[in-house]
Amino acid sequence: MVYRKHNNNNLSLLGFGFLRLPLLSGKPGVPVSGDEIDYEHLQTMVDYSIENGINFFDTSHVYTDGYSEIALGQALKKHDRSKVYISTKMTAGRNRTVDEMSAIFDAQLERLQTDYIDYYLFHNIRNQSWDSFKQSGLWDFLCKKKKEGQVRHIGFSFHGTTDLLREVVEEYDFELVMLQLNYLDWIMQSADEQYKICAEKNIPIAVMEPVRGGALAKWPDDINPPKNEMSPASYAIRWVASLPKVVCVLSGMSNMEHVRDNVKTMQEFKPISDGEQEFIDDVVRKHLLMDNIPCTACGYCVPHCPKKIEISRVFPLYNDNIRSSRWTSLWLISSEDRFNIDCIKCNQCLPHCPQNISIPGELEKMQASLNILQKENRHYFTEYIPHGEVILYGAGVNAALMLKAWKSQGLHAVCFADADNAKHYTRFNETCYEILPPLEAISHYPNACIYIALAQNNFRSAVKYLIEIGFPEERIF
């Protein structure tokens, strides 16, 4: 693991963000209640992280309504407290009194099972919250806590405009800033300017959203990926870690695969080379040509929606759809009842979105696309599945949903996966899958098309494998 100095602390360059925790359902996304969190899996992830050198853990009192802090406190209990750094935060809160701040702070210590916080941050300074932060006296409150030894360093996380950032760094002597930085926002959301402002003030930077809520965990479809084993997420993480003022890159890891991939990236960390930068510039150009919704899937908006729209789940699916030409993600949204997008335009979600997304407007556009798709349902199936039989290669969430959707259309659909793939998704396998080894599946269904429902790297090796065993390329999609 690579470490960077912050005062007398040696922070691991890779930090563990406690927002997108593993869910018992196995689905991706931010938990909305404590009952959804897979605590056992999380413990394994935290143990592995610490064994492999990660020492920075970030949470907040509002992540999963406090359950993120509870989960972190439990997971760290068996480890040496003096060897890890905990960062947590407090939101602005309208007219919050000192007594109320004290109550929140004390509850945080209790949930985290600690008597001090290494990095205590103003949570989510943005144009709408800045005045409330100043009026609440949070700075004075935290300075007092620092004198008393309950807080070691004071910082802030930021989602506002560049002009506001200039004002914020002049107002208080912050010791750490958490910025949304990644190679796409560097161009799209003036992250380059924000980095420069903090660098000039000599405020060390912890990075949030290095993979942009998962959007940079896949290459755009029309790009030639590098011929190596490195994942798209590892490029995104290395890219921000290559910036000299960055002391820690937070990754919101939701499963062991994420942890292993990120740990590998940071154990063998090499800054992005000039050749790799040229490739990333190309990736950025492709992203700019796509009409993506800039949602990072943080889930802050979701609890405020009276229609219970799973905004943080449907926007990334919609973006997936834009990125690929296959319309499969949009099909998932339309075929799953739980993905209701029945927006009543009440705007209650809007003040909570750090990306300032016009949520009702985007949902309206999505509904228009769904209307088109639903009209063309049959066309979709006849065009893509000319043989009337489809076998799915994969054992993840998308494969499960596709299987269900295709069966509901009366298509003969089965799923197969290699053992390695299947073992990660046993819960889905038990309920949704007919698991067959690849060769057996192909021999049972010689005329079927194969739909590969795997992540990009695995997708490429699956295509290679099928072609090697002589499966016709025109029936792979």
Ligand code: SF4
């Ligand atoms: S505007 Fe739509 S998405 Fe936003 S809170 Fe209201 S119903 Fe939910």
Ligand code: SF4
């Ligand atoms: S719409 Fe905004 S608040 Fe909601 S999940 Fe996306 S980025 Fe977060």
